[in-house]
Amino acid sequence: MNKPSTLSRLISVPEAAAYTGLSPHTIYTMDSQRLIPFVKVGRLVKFDVELLDKWIKQNTVMPMSPYVSEGGQVQ
Template sequence: MEKRLLTIDELTEYIAVPRGTIYNWVNQRKLPYVKIGRRVKFDKQDIDKIIDKRKILLR
């Protein structure tokens, strides 16, 4: 079964973006997240949707 919620470290590996950039996106409300206690998690499906929206298709 595939893991649905990612930690920030898992997300940095998944999308190859530095940790600081992810924190900036969270603070700017550009990246949806789930807060569980004091921990921040990211829904992989939400991340995949964002990536799909930003794809540039070739003609």
């Protein structure tokens, strides 16, 4: 099975916004502050889907376990 080329994994700002559920403005802001992984292709800003997936996993906050009181009740 052929692996897709790196360029075929790259998506635009509007596509990255749709993929992450963020607005294009937020994507541009995060890009300029280097808070999200991106690739420069000439003057264009592109996003590697695999890197976005890793970034999403790294920034996922897991819920805290519920607090259990001495009586055994979940608070």
